Amino acid sequence: MSPRGTTWSSLDLKPHGTPAAYRRHYRQGTPVCEACKQGRRIAREAYDASYQAAKRERYRLAREAGLSAREANRAASSPARFARAITEAGRTT
Numbered sequence: 016m017s018p019r020g021t022t023w024s025s026l027d028l029k030p031h032g033t034p035a036a037y038r039r040h041y042r043q044g045t046p047v048c049e050a051c052k053q054g055r056r057i058a059r060e061a062y063d064a065s066y067q068a069a070k071r072e073r074y075r076l077a078r079e080a081g082l083s084a085r086e087a088n089r090a091a092s093s094p095a096r097f098a099r100a101i102t103e104a105g106r107t108t
Contacts (some may be wrong), residue, residue, distance in 0.1 A: 034058045073097045080104065 029035035032050035040047040070091050077087035080101055090100035 069094075077101065 028039065031048055032054040034055050037047060037051040037055040040051055073094070074087050074091035077090045077097060077100065078084070082090060082100060082104060086100060086104075090097045
């Protein structure tokens with residue numbers, strides 16, 4: 016990173032084909048190249064897969080703790096809701 020008060024050099028910029036380069040295209044209003052589109056798509060797919068896996072795990076734990084399917088589905092939507100639902104139910108995992 017560049018120290019405060021200096022400008023970024025081209026050496027500090029992430030190369031095309033990365034999510035950072037995709038955001039740079041977006042911020043600058045330039046057309047997004049295919050490499051950057053693909054890099055963003057791959058990163059997004061990986062993020063979505065890990066998010067869905069975590070959500071499935073929270074749902075499974077909520078069901079094991081005795082929550083109904085509806086309660087478990089709502090609790091699995093976020094880690095904070097999961098913790099709150101388990102605590103309110105007086106159950107621990």
